[in-house]
Amino acid sequence: MKHIDDGAIVFTPAASAATSASQTQAFDTLGFDQANIYVMVGTVSTSGETLRTIAISESDTVTSASSMTDIVAFAVGTTTSATVPNSMPAVTALGVGAVMEFQVDLKARKRYLGIEVTPGATTANVSILSVLSRAGTSKDTAALKSVGNQNLTTSTSCALLVNG
Helix, strand or coil: CCHHHHCEEEEEEEEEECCCCCEEEEEECCCCCEEEEEEEECCCCCCCCCEEEEEEEEECCCCCHHHCEECHHHCEECCCCCCCCEECCCHHHHCCCEEEEEEEEHHHCCCEEEEEEEECCCCEEEEEEEEEECCCCCCCCHHHHECCCCCCCCCCCCCCCCCC
8 A cells, every 4th residue: 555545634725814813623643643734825915924823732632723732843933932943934935825844743642633823914815734644544535535624524625536
């Protein structure tokens, strides 16, 4: 089995988020050993702060990203500190449309993972795509490749799978 074929995806479609709002995603990692999380920013004005913070969090029981415990190693912000070790990329890079990738070894993590992205002074379109891989069993259908987003239950993660 190829590692790319034994994965599943979780998708949060692009939505406009302002400073007072966040774009979130939360999902069950059961059965997977790796997650690659992609935070994507749409084109916005580069005259202001595009994103303020990105937090990846975890829990053994909680399924809401905002109620999980942050993983310090993955914290990104406009100001770094002991609890936010990673610096947000420059607004000139994020404002023209960008993708940021987080590679998470799930063997060292709790069962549920959450992502919370908070824009800065500039309202931004933000989407999140998480690709889960290294599953114990093959994921051969769209239904098996689709993992529910606990924070947006109406979102379909994988609607079609075509094998050739």
